[in-house]
Amino acid sequence: MPVHALATSKLIRLLRRALPSDLVREPADPGYAAATQPHNSSFLQRPVVVVQPDTAEQAAAAVAVARQAGRRVVVQATGHGSGTALNDDLLLLDTSRLDQVVVNPAERTARVGAGTTWSRVQQAAESHELLALSGTSPTVGVSGYTFAGGVGWLVRPHGLASGSLRAVEYVDGEGTLRRAADDAADPADREALWAFRGGGPVGLATALEIDLHPPGDLSAGYLLWPGGDLPRLAQAWTDALTSAPDTLTSTLSLLHVPPTGPFPAELLDQVAVHLCYATTGGEQDLTAMRDAVRAVASPVIDTTGPADAATLAAIHLDPPSSVPARGDGWWLDMPTADLIGSLFDAARIGRPRGLTMIELRHVATTAPAREGVLSRPPAPFLVHMVAAAPDDTARAGVDEVLAEVAGAIGPTAPGRSVPSFREGQADAGTAFGEPELARLTAVAEALDPGRVLRFQRGLPR
């Protein structure tokens, strides 16, 4: 038998000895196929085995076995953050069964399993009249989102999700259970929390403790117009931003509306301008921006009104099913309407070689945040763009357009990457400077000297 096959049979034997057999799934087993179909379908996943732990102890046992067998572990909850092919050397640890949510309403906190999606967290939080800092999609997982920063609809009143991360229960590269907390006795666990707050994962998380926030008088909605209205809307939006209340988060995007779906018939398969906004300050906080944009162009649809977490999860019009998405994001200073026009033009939405969507998010905040490598937005805006790219040729084409958008920002642009929006990419790009990278690397080396754990969207290791 070849050495590789021998090593594989040893790995499976050890895993089946350490764990209940039905948690260990080889390619022919039921459950393997579903676990290896990530929400971002850009890359094939063909790990030698999938482990689906029900407990933190089982996750730790799987890491210890992989280390003993000389194999690396990759972790995945939803696969939204998938950015590389997973080959047969790897053990895929699927955290989707670690999905318990326990809310402490008195403390305004929640302990959430690392495989939980935001829709579950919000459901539990809302029953106590609280909200977590989720993003635009209900199916995104808490871990990948929070460890990349997490830019949600409440970013202006309450900051990034990483700034509300209180503690992380995790497994290090030796297979030891640990707890990253600001008051941890071991400095390595204090450093780990600094890193988990936006710097990407430095251990395999099994549960997160997060702050919850009062929703206030939550109001939200979206408006759509034909793409030709962009110049007037960009001017009206940027003018309205100068007096926008701190409770109000908004995004302006240009998108290619799909040919079918829940959109106004006249916009199907067309380019559309999309404004989304949300506030904790009631509908009156939306009025000035709403009036300003409606005054320059009459929208095809306007859903502005009272909101709940489900509304927040719908207004961005994210695709519900899996997509081979490739994209990027960069932090930006306040854009002018002309710059918005140049960026959106460079994205070629609706034109040959074009991206599917480009957006600007207003993220300026003065909200308090816990200390972390990326626990506050480093700039008041970000630009995010995405396209479907199922193969290397398509990815190269998307990358050319991304470079054109970067060039439209200015001669020295783009600056720092927004790790959350590096869709279909393996690492966090230019998110961190040298000092942060050195400190992140030191944390990762201390916790996983044998490099058993391999993460996407974080440090390339």
Ligand SMILES: Cc1cc2nc3c(=O)[nH]c(=O)nc-3n(C[C@H](O)[C@H](O)[C@H](O)COP(=O)(O)OP(=O)(O)OC[C@H]3O[C@@H](n4cnc5c(N)ncnc54)[C@H](O)[C@@H]3O)c2cc1C
């Ligand atoms: C439709 C859509 C909408 C989005 N909207 C937003 C948004 O509004 N704001 C925003 O900030 N981002 C947004 N994102 C980006 C999203 O935050 C990232 O794709 C994120 O990586 C998804 O995390 P996940 O856990 O769901 O994905 P996964 O693919 O399961 O995980 C992504 C990565 O996170 C790490 N990870 C996951 N679980 C663990 C764990 N238990 N321990 C250690 N590391 C772990 C791993 O490195 C993994 O590769 C969106 C993405 C999509 C596809």
